[in-house]
Amino acid sequence: MSAPAAVLAGLGSYVPPRTVTNDELSQHLDTNDEWIVQRTGIRQRHWSDPGVATSDLAVEAGHRALKSAGAQAPGDIGMVIVATTTPDQQCPTTSPDVAARLGLGNVAALDLAAGCSGFIYALATASATLMAGYAERVLVIGAETFRPFLNPTDRGTSVIFGDGAGAVVLRRGTIDEPGAVLTVDLGSDGSLRELVGIPGNGSRHRSTDRPPHPDDQYLYMNGKEIFPHAVRRMAQSSSAALENVGWNVDDVDHVVGHQANLRILQALAQLLGVDKQRVVTHLDQVGNTSAASIPLALADAAAKGRFQRHDRLLLTAFGAGLTWGSAALTWPGVTLA
Numbered sequence: 001m002s003a004p005a006a007v008l009a010g011l012g013s014y015v016p017p018r019t020v021t022n023d024e025l026s027q028h029l030d031t032n033d034e035w036i037v038q039r040t041g042i043r044q045r046h047w048s049d050p051g052v053a054t055s056d057l058a059v060e061a062g063h064r065a066l067k068s069a070g071a072q073a074p075g076d077i078g079m080v081i082v083a084t085t086t087p088d089q090q091c092p093t094t095s096p097d098v099a100a101r102l103g104l105g106n107v108a109a110l111d112l113a114a115g116c117s118g119f120i121y122a123l124a125t126a127s128a129t130l131m132a133g134y135a136e137r138v139l140v141i142g143a144e145t146f147r148p149f150l151n152p153t154d155r156g157t158s159v160i161f162g163d164g165a166g167a168v169v170l171r172r173g174t175i176d177e178p179g180a181v182l183t184v185d186l187g188s189d190g191s192l193r194e195l196v197g198i199p200g201n202g203s204r205h206r207s208t209d210r211p212p213h214p215d216d217q218y219l220y221m222n223g224k225e226i227f228p229h230a231v232r233r234m235a236q237s238s239s240a241a242l243e244n245v246g247w248n249v250d251d252v253d254h255v256v257g258h259q260a261n262l263r264i265l266q267a268l269a270q271l272l273g274v275d276k277q278r279v280v281t282h283l284d285q286v287g288n289t290s291a292a293s294i295p296l297a298l299a300d301a302a303a304k305g306r307f308q309r310h311d312r313l314l315l316t317a318f319g320a321g322l323t324w325g326s327a328a329l330t331w332p333g334v335t336l337a
């Protein structure tokens with residue numbers, strides 16, 4: 001009998017309608033389209049309108065993933081995981097609200113915060129849940145609303161980050177089925193936590209006597225310092241995942257890396273020895289959407305008919321924490337809703 005595995009059964013995505021081009025950003029920031037395209041590969045991003053929160057995007061993407069999986073009745077889904085760095089509020093978590101609005105009943109619901117690696121961490125959590133028999137199907141959503149966390153005067157972050165949500169339904173199946181998640185590799189390095197984050201609102205920050213500073217609410221990032229860590233950690237984690245599953249680099253049909261910067265993806269491809277035709281890029285359209293980045297890239301590539309059933313995919317991500325993670329899976333040929 002084949003070993004149990006989480007199997008991809010549905011996929012959905014959503015980006016808010018408002019598109020923000022590089023030229024639009026250049027109107028109030030000291031930047032320009034040429035710099036942004038050359039240094040990042042980003043041409044536009046989507047930003048949510050005022051009043052829109054992460055749960056709103058998560059519900060849209062979740063609904064599409066459920067439809068794609070043919071799972072809509074309460075009881076079909078045993079757990080909802082929302083991977084996000086930008087939850088609706090500190091407490092309560094965002095996922096119970098998302099589950100309720102999707103009509104999923106009194107399902108288990110948790111938020112997962114692992115920065116831009118959040119989707120891979122959530123994939124691992126969902127896989128473990130399914131294999132332990134605690135649920136038959138899990139809805140995993142990566143969702144972010146970065147716009148309110150971007151310092152409008154910081155060109156280092158404002159040109160990079162975008163809003164969106166991507167979701168997958170995973171069901172309990174077996175390792176030989178197309179869509180099986182074959183392995184996950186995860187890691188972290190908290191000694192480099194100062195490189196990227198949102199300091200305000202945590203217990204560390206609130207427990208000091210220092211009066212709050214307006215910048216505390218904003219995302220900061222030391223992009224230059226973090227760049228080589230991103231390349232090295234995604235390459236190491238990818239190699240570990242490939243070794244776990246017994247694939248050579250040449251066995252991989254598609255590398256779906258965290259969409260932070262085109263130059264990072266190119267450097268990663270070079271380190272791994274993968275030609276760039278096999279690297280999925282979506283950041284030109286959406287920027288860095290953190291935990292939503294990988295499922296959004298999967299949905300975009302699937303919509304373009306890029307993946308064939310049984311294709312071998314390597315997913316890899318890196319983010320605040322620092323955290324990183326990679327997963328190897330085969331493609332099931334899901335129908336997008």
Ligand code: COA
Pocket residue numbers: 030031032035036039040116155156159160196221222223224225226227230260261264288318319320
């Ligand atoms: N527009 C125009 N010029 C800009 C700019 C912008 N938006 N941002 C920075 N610059 C300038 C800098 O001031 C600097 O000018 P100087 O040479 O006169 O001092 C120059 O461009 C180079 O800046 P630098 O910070 O070295 O840019 P970079 O090539 O490292 O690109 C990032 C910046 C953020 C795009 C890049 O470092 C990056 O993608 N880092 C990794 C992000 C990541 O992976 N994060 C983890 C997941 S969240």
